[in-house]
Every structure is written in C-alpha cells, then in structure tokens.
Amino acid sequence: MKWSELAREPCSIARTISVVGDRWTLLILRDCFLRVRRFEDFQARLGITRPILADRLRKLVREGVLEKVPYQENPTRHEYRLTERGRAFHPVMLALVRWGDEHMAGGEGPPNLYRHRTCGHDFHPVTVCSACGEPVSPRDVEVRSGPGRADETRTTAGGNS
C-alpha cells in the first residue's frame, strides 16, 4: 500500500491517519486546542522550519480541519482556526494525552492537569459506549463489515488477548 492510497482504504483509522498521521501535524493540532493561531507562534513553539510548518498548515486547511482567517489588513495577516471538523479531533487529543500521562510521565506526574469546567473537577477522559454509557475495553468490542465496505476480507473480531 502506498501512503497516498491510505485515504481510499476501507478503514476509518487509515483515512484519519491520511489527514493527521504526521508527527508535526498532530503537534500543530495540539497547539490549536491550546488556542495558538498564528504562524509565528506555531513556529516558536514547535521549532520546525517555515516550509514544513507552511506545508502542514496548508494541508490542514485543504482538508477542512483549519480555516485561514484574516485578522489584520495592510498588510493582510491570517491566523489559523479549528473548524468544526477540526474540533472533532478533541477526543483523539484527549486520548493521546491520557496515554502519555499514564505511561510516559514517570514519577513526576503529568505535565498538565485538565479541569472540566462544567463540573469543576480535574479529570481524565473515559471512553464509554454511546448505547449503554459503560466504559469500553478492547475485549468488549466486536468489529464487523459496515455499509461503506465492498470487500469483507479485512474484518475480524476486535479485541485481543
């Protein structure tokens, strides 16, 4: 499989990865959720070259994840804002944070704390089932072919041992 073919794979993970499966893209998205919006600010935080940053931002705009909005005229300057499609990456970001907090923080504890404004408590994300509201673990999940799949060769049971 070539990388450019991923977006056409009958797999939603492959399709998502075709949009954000790049290290810098994921870090740019992280910064977007921390309200970073300007090219220079992304660059200062990430320390990557201007061409790489410009390329990743261009792709995110093309994919409808970010929108380029003018915030100044003469000269015109733009900032990058998450679209609704971009904000929908929030669960991915929270899940990445959670894994890092649990498995990479060592004895020092997590670098950031997350407070849920609605209830006022520090929290971690929990993934629950949309049908019953209970937490979902790998063993609880069964995968089968859906409507958007022509062949059924790739589908096996979910979970793992």
Place this chain on the structure above:
Amino acid sequence: MKWSELAREPCSIARTISVVGDRWTLLILRDCFLRVRRFEDFQARLGITRPILADRLRKLVREGVLEKVPYQENPTRHEYRLTERGRAFHPVMLALVRWGDEHMAGGEGPPNLYRHRTCGHDFHPVTVCSACGEPVSPRDVEVRSGPGRADETRTTAGGNS
C-alpha cells in the same frame, strides 16, 4: 525541536507521539487490535517492506507496547502481542475510527461497525469526564501546569473559538 527530543518534552501528547506518531506504527497497532500477530500477516495487510515493518515492530517491543512471544519451535517463530501498555491505546484507536467514520466515510457509511459485547448494541465511542461522567467538549476544558512540569511557559487555557 528535534524529533528525537519529543519524548522529553513536558507534554503528554508529544511523548505519546514519540512512541506512536508514525503512520505505519498506528496502522500496525490497528491490526494488533484486530488480532493480527504475525510478521507475515502484518506485511500482507500493510504492504510495506520487511525492513520498515521490522523496524516499527522492534520499536514497539522496545517501548513495551508489544511483546514478542514464541509460538513455535524448530524453527522458533514469534508473534507480537499487545501488552497492557499497548492495550491502553484502545481509546486512541476508537477516537481515530470515530473521526474517520464521521468525516471521511462520505455517503457510503462507515466501513466497519462496532458492537459493544457487554450491552449488545452497535456503538460509537463517547469521551466523558472521569469526575462527572458527562461528555467533554473542547470549550469545557481548562489546562494548567501539573506536577511533572518545571516551566509554565507553554500552558494556556484549553478549548478554542
């Protein structure tokens, strides 16, 4: 910032990305959750070269995400199984699937359906707060420095507009 420095960043997203922020690594993990375990099976599904696959598997073993378990002797053959640390990536996988199902499936519908064995219903993952159990949206989250951070320069309010 150099790529090799990501694991030492005071950011759990950067640290997690230092382990799985590679396209093929994410697809290998996807397959692990679909119970793929053998080198030849990964290769057949992903269509990547043996050296690339071997490199990614080696890294996942080194990071404690997969373990290499013998399943045959004379000659000895190994398979790759998710460790507890690896199974903890399940919420990341579910979140990637969900985004792809919602934003990349087009009119055909999702390529796979996910059934929650515990309740028997098809489901999608919902990210809720560990404290109050309510769904979490970007605007609801406030980020502040935690114990595992020496400097506070990177922390700003969460959410976005």
